[in-house]
Amino acid sequence: MAGTFLDNLTIDDVAALFPPSANERIKANWPLIAEQLKERHLTSREAVLYVLGTIDAETKPTFAPDPEQSSKRSQTVDKAGYAGIHDAGTVRPFGKYDSTIRFAKGKPIINKQLGNEYYRGKDDALMRARHGDPPIPDRNEGEKYRGRGFVQLTGKYNYTVMQRMVGTELDIDLVNNPEEAEDPETAAQIMACFLARHRSTIEKEMKAGDYEKARKVVNKQGLAWRKIERIVTAYDAAQEKKAAKAAAARVMGPPRPSTVIPRITP
Numbered sequence: 429m430a431g432t433f434l435d436n437l438t439i440d441d442v443a444a445l446f447p448p449s450a451n452e453r454i455k456a457n458w459p460l461i462a463e464q465l466k467e468r469h470l471t472s473r474e475a476v477l478y479v480l481g482t483i484d485a486e487t488k489p490t491f492a493p494d495p496e497q498s499s500k501r502s503q504t505v506d507k508a509g510y511a512g513i514h515d516a517g518t519v520r521p522f523g524k525y526d527s528t529i530r531f532a533k534g535k536p537i538i539n540k541q542l543g544n545e546y547y548r549g550k551d552d553a554l555m556r557a558r559h560g561d562p563p564i565p566d567r568n569e570g571e572k573y574r575g576r577g578f579v580q581l582t583g584k585y586n587y588t589v590m591q592r593m594v595g596t597e598l599d600i601d602l603v604n605n606p607e608e609a610e611d612p613e614t615a616a617q618i619m620a621c622f623l624a625r626h627r628s629t630i631e632k633e634m635k636a637g638d639y640e641k642a643r644k645v646v647n648k649q650g651l652a653w654r655k656i657e658r659i660v661t662a663y664d665a666a667q668e669k670k671a672a673k674a675a676a677a678r679v680m681g682p683p684r685p686s687t688v689i690p691r692i693t694p
Contacts, residue, residue: 432471434462445480445662446489453491457612461578464620470627474634477663479623481639481656482646486580489655493615495607496575496582498522508550515550523547525570525583542583544569576609578619579646594621634660 443454465471465479483491496502504523508515520526526547527540540546545567553563575582581590581602587609591602598617600608608614623630626645633642639660643653 432466433473434465434471434476437462437476441663441666442480444666445659446484446491450489450491457491457493457616460613460616461619464616468620468624470620470624472631474631475623475627477660478630478634478642478656479619480663481643481659482619482623483578484659485643485652485655486578486646493577493610493612495610496522496580502570502574506550508554510551510554513554518550520547520570522568522570522574525574540585542570542573543585543588544573544583573606576606577615579615579622581606581609581618590618590622593625594618597621 439455439458442458443451446454461479461483465476470476470479483489487493498521502522502524504520504526505517506520506523507517525542525544527542527544529546547566547568547570548564556563569584573582573584573587581587584603587602587606591600594600594617595602598614598621600614600618602609609618623645630642630645633639634656639656640650640653643656644650647653
């Protein structure tokens with residue numbers, strides 16, 4: 429069969445690997461992704477199946493770069509406890525993505541794992557108001573820099589790192605305009621541009637069947653590596669089924685033309 433693995437992969441082949449609910453997004457987004465993969469020479473079996481496994485893991489599996497929706501995994505309840513105030517609390521949709529603070533031996537330690545600004549909370553606002561100090565604006569960077577893209581970017585730190593890698597080449601500004609990562613064409617460019625930098629590692633680990641190591645290119649902990657394994661297994665099974673069907677058709681030969689016996693009337 430002529431052409432690369434990517435050239436010979438149809439939209440129907442891709443759709444067969446995902447739930448039916450993703451079909452419309454696959455029809456809309458796969459051509460954009462395939463174009464970017466081809467442009468950056470990510471056309472091998474290993475690279476393409478890795479991309480599909482990554483999309484499955486990162487979009488869970490809507491096949492869309494839509495912004496992350498608030499969930500129990502991202503939410504916190506912001507309560508005021510200052511001066512004995514009883515507060516039922518307000519849900520902060522992406523509060524778990526805020527930088528946090530803890531004290532060790534009386535010294536504050538701020539966790540900036542995602543690089544988002546530290547949120548001081550209701551108590552700080554109440555205390556500042558009591559002392560006549562102006563409030564400190566809440567930049568709500570947890571929500572601003574929530575997950576987006578086919579390779580989900582989460583947190584200002586990760587948007588900044590990706591901007592350094594691909595921002596100039598793609599003429600985008602992910603730090604000041606993080607919503608650019610949810611545009612399907614831009615998301616496809618970001619993913620292809622990023623993965624092209626790691627093509628040799630991806631192809632090596634995929635050929636070796638070490639999907640966990642391959643996954644670490646995108647997720648340093650290797651989380652959801654079985655999504656890649658699932659895609660590879662499902663693709664191979666689908667191809668075996670297609671080959672068996674074709675072989676059976678060859679054995680049976682072309683369908684025989686029907687013979688019509690003329691009706692004889694007395």
